[in-house]
Structures are given as C-alpha cells and as structure tokens.
Amino acid sequence: MYLGIDVGSITTKVVLTDAEDRVIAHAYLRNGGKPIAAIQQGIKNIIQQAGNPISIEGVGATGSARHLAAYLVGADVVKNEITAHAVAVIDYMPDVKTIIEIGGQDSKIIILREHVVVDFAMNTVCAAGTGSFLDQQAARLGISIEDFGGRALRSHNRVRIAGRCTVFAETDMIHKQQLGYQTEDIIAGLCDSLVKNYLNNVSRGKEILAPVVFQGGVAANKGIRQALERELGLEIIVPPHFDLMGAIGAAKLARRARPSETLFKGLEVANWHFSTRSFECDGCGNTCDVMELIAKGETVACWGDTCGKYSDAFNRSRDEGQDAVRSNHG
C-alpha cells in the first residue's frame, strides 16, 4: 500500500492506495493554520477508514508544504504539485489535453499533448477565483460553501460582477446586493467573472483543447463548473476524486519509484508530539530563518538555511547515527 500526502495552502489531502493505484482510504482536512496537526489527523483518519492492518511500501508528498510533509512522516518521493496532478489524471483519462486545477490559493493550467505535459502556468500576482476567496464570499452571504455553487445554477439573470480583483469583486457584489439583485444571480455572476479572470490570467496564451479535466477543491463548485463550460464551449470533466488528485499522483509516484525500503517513519507518527523551533542565522547577509522540527525532544529535521550550514550538519550526524545503529544491529 502507498500513502500520498498533498499539503496545500488551505487543505491537506491524504490517500491510501493499493498496488493498482485504487484509493482505499482518503482524508480531506482543513489546515486551520496547523499543517502538522492536519497531516497527523489525516493519517489517523486513514487508519480508521482502512480498518484492516496497513503496511506502507512507499510515501509520496506534494503540495506547497511537501517538504514539511516529507520531513514529518518520511517520504520516498517529494514532487511538485504540477507533475503530481498530471500523473494522477493521465491514468484516469489518458487522452487528456488540458487540466484546469483550482485549489485553495493556487490555480494552474497544465497542457498535455500525446500523454506528456508540454506546458503549464500557475497564478502569480492574483488569487482571484481560488477556494479561499469563494469561502470568504460564501461566509459573507451566509451560505455554506457546499451550497454555494448549486445556488448559482438556479440563477435566471446572471449579474455582471467586476472580476479583475477580488477586492473589487467584493465591492461590486455588495453594490449589487444594495441594488436589490437576487443572491443566486450575484453568485452566478461571480462565478462567471472568476472564470474569466482565470482564463485571462492563468491560461492566457495557452491552447485549451478537449478533453478538459477540472480538478482541485473548487471543482466541487457547480457554479464555477458551469461557468467554465459556458466560457470555453467545451465539456468539462470532473474526475471522481477531483479534490484528491494531487495526493493520488504523489502515491502513484511513490509506487513507481519502488523504494526497496520506504523512508516512512511508521503510522505512529500520527501520535507523536511535534513542535517546531526557528532562529535567524547571522552567519552572513542572507539572515536565513533556520527551522527545526522536533519530536520526542529531539531534532528530527532541519531546513531553511541556504548554505546548508545547519541542515548539512544535521543530515550528516543523522546519517552517521543511522550507520551506527545499523552496524550495531549487524
């Protein structure tokens, strides 16, 4: 069995897959600003769901906090989220030509031709249309995020909302509310404008060809889905595990890497007490923030220093320690 962990900016996704990349168990959690706790909770949920004893043969980590996840649990493969997402889709839909992925704070487009990724783009200057903004607006309108997209489908008169910037989008929404527009129409308008923003900013200049797969947390939003279809004039395919694709890709990459011996620290990491410590190094002008991950009173990982002064020393001493353990056993 393989473990795939995708730690994004807003949510953490953990999947357990078998040798055929089938999802046995999965967890989708909000980080709530505590990614370490979220990863641990995710593993706990997986253990509970799987029921049967789990033996992990490999672990893959992805997402913006992939390195943290890897340090925490011990990962065999650490991969950027673009490759991980593409890997997950290719088996699900081998002929896919375009992947639209919208997550909590990231949005990206991945272009594939003949089963190979040939181009991609990620949002740079603007996070309009990503999950956290939709979250905020749903909360402001007093609608649960789960119902948000469905409400858009009930609109009969889509309102035009300024979508170039989220702040102005919000201003415009408030204005439209004050003018007395229906909430459904405003939500539908917001979906339209956010899709336009995505197409103008992220996928600008890219050739969007069918089949188009839409994934990431925002793919749950029916309103955005419909707006994308209207705007592109193409059918949008949402895979069954649309919100777990990064984690599935990571698990798949771990399986393909076939580690002879996994670096996974064991399922008990879910119960360890982790803490972090950081200090500013004054060794040179870079003044790096050096981070240490501490478990059971011991530093278990160290990173953040550009020159490797601390992390290299730590890795060396750890490797020597492991060698010593091994020779003792031998």
Add this chain to the structure above:
Amino acid sequence: MRRIGIPKALMYYRFFPLWSAFFRELGCEVVISDPVGKGFLGRQSVAYFEDSCLPMKLMVAHCLDLVEKVDTLFVPRLISIHRKYIMCPKFRGVPDIIKLATGGQAEVMDEPFDFRLGNDPWGAFSRAIGQRLGWRSREILAASRGALRVQAKFEKDLVRRVNGLAIRDIFNLERPTPEATSPAGNLDVALIGHPYNLYDVDVGKDVIGMARELGCRIAIADSLDGYEIDKKVSTLSKEIYWSSGREIIGAALIFLARDDINGVVFLSSFKCGIDALLQEYLKRVFKGQRESIIPFLTLSLDEHTTVQGMATRLEAFVDICRDGKRKDAR
C-alpha cells in the same frame, strides 16, 4: 590609494572583470558593494521611482551601501554597448538617479559609454576615466588593453563558471574557473534574460543553482556568437533596437533550433518594458513551433517573487524537459 566603488548591480554582471581590471591596473582600490540583511531594499529611506524594475532599485541600494566606503562611485552612463543598437533608456538616467539618492556624499564617475561612436569607443571611454584619475595616455592605454584581455578570458570561461561555481562566485575573480564538467545523461537547459536577472541572487534567486541541483547543464546566450545572434534577429519582421532585447530573442531562436537543448527558461523582470514585449513575442515563437516541442518557461521576477514559487515551477519544468527528452530518444 584611491578607492573606487563598483555597485554589484545591473551591468556589473557583464563588465565587472573589465572595469575592475582597468581600475586595479591604474592603482586604484576597487570596493564592491555588499549590502546585507533581509529586506535591505526596504530599509533604505529613498523615494524609489516605483515604476522601476527590481534590478534598478537594487542599483540604488548597492550605491548607498558604498557611499561611505569609497571616494568615487563608478556609475557610467551606459548608452550603448552595441555597434548599432541601444541600451534600455533607464540606463542613461542611472548616474542622475544615483546622484540624487546619495545626495552628493560621494563623487560619481558618470562618463558616458556609447559603443556606436568612433572607432574605439572603449579606448575613448577608458581615456576619459584615466585622465580624470590623473594618468597619462600611455599608462591608460596599457591598463585598458590589459583589462580587455581579462574580460575576454572571463567571457570565454563564463559557461564553465556558471556550471561549476556557486552563483556568488561566478563573478568572484579570485575563484579560478573549474574544468569543464559534462556529466552524461543530463538535461541541457538554456537560461536567457538580462545578465542581472540571471546572476544577481536578489533578483533571480539563484535559478542557476536550482536548475543545476535538478540535474541540468546550463547553456547561456554569452556562449553564442554575437554575429550569429544579430543575423538571426535581422530575419524578424520588425527591428528590435535594444541590444539586450536582441540578444534575448536571438538566443531564444538559436536555442530553439538546436537539438542539444532540452528546454529554455526566460527570466524576466516584472516591471521591465523590454521584457514585457519580449515575453509575448517569445510565447508566440514557441507556440508556433509546437510540433518540434522544446519546452519554454517564463519566470517573472520582482521583490514579491519567492524561492518556493520559483522552485515549484522550475521542478515541474524540468520534469517536462525530461519527458520530452525521453520521448525524442524513443
């Protein structure tokens, strides 16, 4: 001994060997700027011209660092470094910006350099500076010729320095050039962009080091023949009159046509007018040739660029290059 300060910014990343060798030959002490600390940009109480690119802002910070350490700041007015074409117009204003920012605390040596004028523009330029320092023609001539040899040697070595030294040592002339290393089975990736985008860690976040870490051998425009570049660019429908822009477009076109290059990365300054145009143009060039796919990535750089964001994009890009290479091999 007269102390000449050379700010480690902008065209330092092309002409430092020439400039420093010249001043040293004339018996000056050369002091290189070294502003330290996180956010040294923000700390300076200078009214920045907000529409300026990051490298230009860094120039101001570097000069401020030098002001109290030197007698003279060397900030030449670079009008042209090409027989026919010109530099970005902002370079003409640099000495004035620096005079304003330093408030006359140090003498600014701002002799104009225009490669389009006369038979021997470097000779005329070096004579003007040498005379200002009180030397006679004969000594100046010897120093300027010696400096040219240093520069020529450096340019010849640059590819090896880029591939063999840490980024901070590429322009550290005390570090000898390592022997050529060409590990087999590697990816060959071309990095194009203004030299200060490539080599200034504060701008480009050491993309060179990141790419090398990912197993890439780096190709750069400096290793191409200037004549070849000019010839290539002259086939375009419109004349490009910035020398740096010509170099970037020409290099991109040459690398694109080469079988031994697996990918091209363009490092652009977010607020650079030249780059904004080049970027659109390059996108079209690379898109038009989609069949002979050579992956192309634009990384946009400014003070908000994070190392993590760059690393994610570069990692995904290198994955694409590797897939492409494998596909070609089949």
